[in-house]
Amino acid sequence: MLPTLVLVGRPNVGKSTLFNRLTRSRDALVADQPGLTRDRHYGRGRVGTKPYLVVDTGGLEPVAKDGILYEMARQSRQAVDEADVVLFIVDGRAGCTPQDTIIAEQLRKTGKPILLLVNKAEGMQRMRVIADFYELGLGEPIPISSAHGDNVNEVIEIALEDF
Ligand code: GDP
Ligand code: MG
Numbered sequence: 001m002l003p004t005l006v007l008v009g010r011p012n013v014g015k016s017t018l019f020n021r022l023t024r025s026r027d028a029l030v031a032d033q034p035g036l037t038r039d040r041h042y043g044r045g046r047v048g049t050k051p052y053l054v055v056d057t058g059g060l061e062p063v064a065k066d067g068i069l070y071e072m073a074r075q076s077r078q079a080v081d082e083a084d085v086v087l088f089i090v091d092g093r094a095g096c097t098p099q100d101t102i103i104a105e106q107l108r109k110t111g112k113p114i115l116l117l118v119n120k121a122e123g124m125q126r127m128r129v130i131a132d133f134y135e136l137g138l139g140e141p142i143p144i145s146s147a148h149g150d151n152v153n154e155v156i157e158i159a160l161e162d163f
Contacts, residue, residue, distance in 0.1 A: 002044070002053040003163040005156070006079045008107065009089035010099040014119040018089065018146035019043060019056035022156070047156040050163065055079050077106070085113045085159045092118040092129040092143060096136065104136040115159055116141045122148045 005022075007015040023043030041056040057076045080086055088107055090100050107114055116136060121129045121143035130141035142158075144151040 002051055003084045003160055004053045004055060004082055005045075005085050005087055005159055006055045006057065006076075006083035007087050007089060008057050008076050008080065008103065010097065010103060013089045013091040013094075014146040015056055015089050016041075018087075018117075018119070018144075018152070019054060021146055021149060021152060022054050045156070047153055047160060050160050052156070052160060052163075055082065076103075077110070080107065080110050080112060083112055084163065085115060086110070087117055087155070087159065088114050088138065089117050089119050089146075090133055090136075090141075092121045092124060095132045100133075100136060104138055108138070114138050115155060117155060118143045119146050121145050122150055 007019055009015050019041060022045040043054050043056070045052055045054050057079045086107055088103065090096065116133060116138040118130050118133055118141045122145035124143070126143055129143050133141040142151065142155055144155055146152065
């Protein structure tokens with residue numbers, strides 16, 4: 001079994017951009033699992049010699065704002081259940097939003113290891129971009145840029161250090 005990293009976060013924070021970056025250099029998509037998992041995308045990545053599975057929880061995207069708890073429960077929790085490590089993505093340009101807080105609370109209840117990734121951090125001063133997210137209570141926020149690749153490999157190495 002490959003270690004499984006699950007990307008979670010509200011719409012537009014950059015989950016799919018990160019997924020594409022993590023998977024495109026390798027064996028392309030594993031294939032979206034037919035049937036029950038249509039809203040999740042599975043791919044393979046590798047950092048150094050360590051291969052891993054990555055899951056993009058795209059299913060959060062089309063839901064109405066008031067549906068997010070429901071969606072967390074129904075889809076992302078299923079994905080999160082399969083996770084060895086959850087990569088919780090937030091948007092460093094938007095700052096911390098109420099949806100982020102809701103997702104953080106849901107994730108905390110799972111007891112899974114969580115890395116809090118502050119995306120869109122390229123060209124921004126580190127403390128400035130992460131400061132807003134300490135309040136989520138998930139430890140040290142880690143700035144990344146999915147679009148530019150900044151800090152992405154480092155984050156995956158941290159995520160996989162026990163594997
Ligand atoms: P998702 O809804 O969480 O899957 O987010 P997407 O990956 O679709 O990205 C949403 C938007 O954010 C798109 O316009 C991306 O180009 C943009 N985006 C994603 N990653 C970055 C980043 O690292 N920096 C910046 N500036 N924009 C980004
Ligand atoms: Mg997406």
